[in-house]
Amino acid sequence: AQSVTQLDSQVPVFEEAPVELRCNYSSSVSVYLFWYVQYPNQGLQLLLKYLSGSTLVKGINGFEAEFNKSQTSFHLRKPSVHISDTAEYFCAVGRGATNKLIFGTGTLLAVQP
Amino acid sequence: DAGVIQSPRHEVTEMGQEVTLRCKPISGHDYLFWYRQTMMRGLELLIYFNNNVPIDDSGMPEDRFSAKMPNASFSTLKIQPSEPRDSAVYFCASSKQGAYEQYFGPGTRLTVT
Numbered sequence: 001a002q003s004v005t006q007l008d009s010q011v012p013v014f015e016e017a018p019v020e021l022r023c024n025y026s027s028s029v030s031v032y033l034f035w036y037v038q039y040p041n042q043g044l045q046l047l048l049k050y051l052s053g054s055t056l057v058k059g060i061n062g063f064e065a066e067f068n069k070s071q072t073s074f075h076l077r078k079p080s081v082h083i084s085d086t087a088e089y090f091c092a093v094g095r096g097a098t099n100k101l102i103f104g105t106g107t108l109l110a111v112q113p
Numbered sequence: 114d115a116g117v118i119q120s121p122r123h124e125v126t127e128m129g130q131e132v133t134l135r136c137k138p139i140s141g142h143d144y145l146f147w148y149r150q151t152m153m154r155g156l157e158l159l160i161y162f163n164n165n166v167p168i169d170d171s172g173m174p175e176d177r178f179s180a181k182m183p184n185a186s187f188s189t190l191k192i193q194p195s196e197p198r199d200s201a202v203y204f205c206a207s208s209k210q211g212a213y214e215q216y217f218g219p220g221t222r223l224t225v226t
Contacts, residue, residue: 101213
């Protein structure tokens, strides 16, 4: 069975500092990987996705993620964060059989001035 | 595109009452998902449909919960009778066959007193 692990429940960081949010998945078959962002009192919004091809994926708001098959990881990075990046970030994995996604437990990114 | 539409945005009801949540997916999407989000349990998949047919309802917590999709542009999630522990934010999401990424609605915040 597939699973997604987000080890960090909360990541505090100062404004303009770099950040990495970690995501590891378990699956023995090819997977599709996603990062979503949830701002307070809103739904989840797609940040970026990996389906195939280049392992470095760029998304909205200056975020990027790198698919590492050998380490089964899909970490999210941003070189310089803003206060407005404060939100909950969810990693998700899917397989080709259906459009069902397995979501991680989320990481709260708390950007401090 | 209007995105996924959910109504109502907020619902406050008394224990024992029937609650109906509504969702309009993005036009042309084949899959529809219902999720529940709480602080304690995070984001849970309740049920999903493909071409209006329920595929997996293993996440539905009890027989008090039921979901229908009478046509491609409308789905309901019903709770009867409601209980205080049903208080949560309920999200609807849709996706297109082969595209995998899901698009979320703004959610319905349900409070059962």
